[in-house]
């Protein structure tokens with residue numbers, strides 16, 4: 001099969017009209033040069049790869065079919081693709097899915113390459129973020145969550161490893177393998193025959209990472225948008241304090257601390273951040289800040305918290321992020 005004509009193919013005939021024909025055929029691994037490993041999941045590897053036709057860099061997530069079937073993860077892979085496709089028209093905040101293809105053994109997801117990698121090593125390297133940095137990155141994560149939740153998607157595994165940074169140090173949320181797509185949310189005034197309980201609080205199998213997991217997932221195996229707000233509270237705490245709020249030598253002990261809301265605020269922890277974190281890390285999900293905000297209109301009650309004073313949420317992606325040091 002003839003490969004689609006790309007910009008680099010035309011350089012030899014200088015007089016030809018340069019038209020870039022978008023690829024209509026399915027891509028194959030041969031369309032890319034695979035480089036180093038830039039991420040590793042329980043059933044996938046992420047490679048830096050270069051499109052041989054355009055020289056553009058991508059992050060390609062590769063899943064081995066045999067492994068997915070053996071580990072019964074097909075649903076997760078399907079969900080991830082579905083969510084990434086739903087996010088296709090989002091201009092910012094998320095890793096984009098450009099295309100997918102497969103060979104006999106593997107599935108390939110061609111994703112945007114976040115040049116600056118994960119948020120986690122930045123927090124670890126500097127020990128903790130100053131307030132300007134914490135404000136900016138919390139605001140970008142919140143902005144992403146507003147969009148995601150507006151579409152009825154709960155991430156369910158939000159953590160600093162899943163917050164990537166692009167070449168300009170803006171946030172790209174990734175890893176939607178654990179996410180959940182809520183059934184159509186009725187308009188205000190419409191009657192939902194299933195009831196709010198049915199759509200938001202069906203029992204789910206365990207997903208998430210111990211330190212960021214919400215108490216409701218541990219007690220009654222339920223999740224709602226508010227579970228992501230809990231994780232946001234944990235991440236804001238971590239940016240300020242340098243470490244996540246609930247930590248211990250075993251997963252079991254971490255869960256105990258979460259269920260007892262047992263966390264300490266180090267000396268000098270910014271007062272406004274303490275107040276915000278305290279309003280997100282609330283055991284009862286419906287009592288978390290933002291939980292009562294109307295679906296689809298973002299989280300005005302979080303945006304309006306004094307911690308975010310002077311943050312212009314609408315232009316975040318055009319702003320120059322404050323330097324991290």
Ligand code: ADE
Nearest residue numbers: 038039046059112113114
């Ligand atoms: N690690 C995992 N996914 C990535 C991506 N899209 N860009 C950079 N690093 C990654």
